[in-house]
Amino acid sequence: MPRSADNLCVDLDGTLIRSDSLWELVARALRKNPFYLALVPLMLARGRAFAKRRLAEKFGKFAERLPVNPAAVSYIKKRKRAGAKIWLVTACDEKLAEKIAARTGLFDGVYGSSETINLKGENKAALCSKIFGDGNFDYMGDSPSDIPVWEKSRTAAVVGGEKFAEKIRRRLGGRETVRIGGGAELSASAALRAVRAHQWAKNLLVFVALISSHRYFNLGDALNSAAAFLAFCFCASATYILNDLLDIESDRLHPSKRSRPFASGDFPIPAGIALMLALAAAAVAAAAALPREFALALAAYAAITIGYSFAFKRVAFVDVAVLACLYYLRVLGGGEAIDCKISFWLSAFSVFLFLGLALLKRCVELSESAETARARGYGRANAKAARAAGIASCALSVAVYAVYTQRGARAYYENPDALLLGTLPIGFFLWKIWRDAAQGLVSSDPLVYAFKTKSNYALLAAFAAAFALAKPF
Template sequence: MDETTVALCIDLDQTLVRTDLLLESGLKALKDRPVAAVAALFGLVRGRAHLKQRLAELAELRVDLLPYHPAVLALAQTAKAAGRPVVLATASNRKYAEQIALHLGIFDAVHASDAATNLSARVKAERLLGLYGEGGFDYIGDSRKDLAVWRHARRAIVVNPQPGVRSALARNHLPHELLSRRGSPLSPLIRALRPHQWLKNTMVFVPLLAAHLFLDLHAILGAVAAFLAFSLMASAGYVINDLLDLEADRQHARKRQRPLACGDLPIGWGLALAAVLVAVAAAVGAWLPPLFLVVLGAYFAATLAYSLHLKRRMTLDVLTLAGLYTLRVIGGAAAIGIPLSFWLLAFSMFLLLSLAYLKRYAELESLRRDGGDWASGRGYGIKDLELVRGLGIPAGYSAVMVLALYINSPEVRALYRDPQIIWLVCPLLLYWIARTWSIAHRGLMHDDPLVFAIADRGSQATLLLCVLALWFAL
């Protein structure tokens, strides 16, 4: 057989692209048009083809940002250069398949699903067999559904095979070529959890320390359980945020390497991971007082609202971020069964609002250095830099004012023998706030100021001096 007459047929999902377009379109529709997206799911009773068609009508995908598989692209380009027909044969909706074909410019034909036909497994095999004949095409795929096609192909080429695919090929006596193998999922899973961000959840210990219960074993165990529950729920929120922010992340210089955005972690795995994390976090929270579970639920609801909508709304996004930080403090108090001090709540809200603005400022400063104009998926542009700084610094100084008023309050005398020593904390905090904003102004701030503060030696020294002042005031 003349090699130039043998078509190279390529699957799309998890083959040409390292993602699943049905799930991507569903998530994009859920983010942009949530009510219509939920209604579209009921169309599944009319078949997967109808569901794919409906989601394609609701969601526009940036095909130029998709994580294409370089080895598959190279093979397709080589076949094209050799004069072979290069064909995109996919169960994804025709709208996306044709957009991808137009973007890449290497396909001679496109076969895809439409409103009536789901071009998968046996249906795809029959289509290709009718067009190219038995053994008249090579086929690149990844899943068990592709077995029906490989049985009629001249050559089976496997890309990042799903579990059991290669053994199924062997059982069916189908020789194959392994183009690439997916690495261990452990590293992408851990990266998706963002365990370094768990440092922020140490804020649940603040009420424990403020109430001087650091020698109470029962309170310590409650705070540790709260830390674990918030860490798991926070990771669930990060995964959900990454799932809903795929397109924006792929436009970001650093975030494009996140496991879900770059395809290292399949979207289906991300959905399952988020569900498991929420369930385990709720199970841990159920061992604590009921009020803690309410706070944890409010935290998750706020995280979901932030990921779906609020992060794109100027001011509301920052208030939500500050609220998420503050809920950790409230959760810490609920976990050990103590009322939250008015002074601690007021101090926390102002300081954390300043940090939330600092986070936005750092993102905008990074965007300015990269030559950008508007933050993708956010409600801010470069022109808002001065506004964000003008709102963030006074919020931090307001927290110091709350602390100064607290030192002169009747409540402080019940907890401290020499409360006047606490005055030393005020200039330390004023220095730290000015220093962190100066670092951000110079473009050296981490995307998350809390993570920066925990790792920064200057911040660590300031915290140590504050703790010593409070200790000597006891």
């Protein structure tokens, strides 16, 4: 290698890609063989480089799906057009790094970690100095561990925010520093997307028992319902993070899900795991303040959700039954939180309604992506059957409600016949959401879509009016 050559050395993790290859391997291992992760501490005992090599050998077939930093790629291409030699120099396992480099077609050579040497920090600085010579190469990196390499380089290309770039510039004594954007940074907006805060609206179902039992003016019951709501929010968000980590590869192939925080690299995987554990702990803490039966309902919700993430969602029609069950567990949990038994009528209405909405959710996803249809185990005929079953299930929920107004409501309302008027807003809402889905307007969970659609609040007001006219005891 002529030392007079214009050389640009590029880091991989957090620089060329908006993620970390080691944590990508961990996420892939979690999906493919979660029990294998128990061996990781033993591997790390033999050295970080050894662990990287073993994980890369077993789970390293994802090089074409990593989120590339477009700003870094643009800078590399600019330097390459100017005649620079581009080298990938990374702490990632060398064999995996070679696959990633081959995918990009940007590099003249690759240097990565071997089974015995972790090419990071001082080790990387020593290698670059040996091959290119001190001050005879530029280096692009993203973390404080790259400082030893920048100190040996000619120009420091820093991927990160303005403050970090300025810190590196001062550390290098004002040496030429180029800031490059596009790196993954911790942000509140990315965290909210990771926990899917917009999905918390579904957890309002825990208040159904409080409202239907007419105990909404009881302060203790209201506070318990609020605690149950928070517990379900924390638990659901923890499972959403787990689901997104398991689906990180398939999400990158999906037209809309590729923008999810982990798939896009907007939110670091280790931060996501830490957030998931914190949310799980918060859910346990909230449940501890409520009756034991609520804790059991929440535990069942968590267990079924985890089973859904690992297996159930890939089995046609079993997946929607599980989704309906998860909706219903929110209602059941709300009842347990205030020691209120959920009636047969409310259970029957909920099961049919939630099964219909779960089928609607699946129909929307199947219409968006043929890849999703295959992954979920649905063929074209199954998709049609799902739509028919969903509409029928929603119709049955309206029928159950109508029968309840004549059979089960008389012991709880002074004017139960007024409740029959509630079939109109319920029926119109269900017809409207299926119509919107057929027109491609429903692009998310149907309950979330329902809360976001302003016209539905007029229907809710109409139902509330029927409820008030019925004069609950």
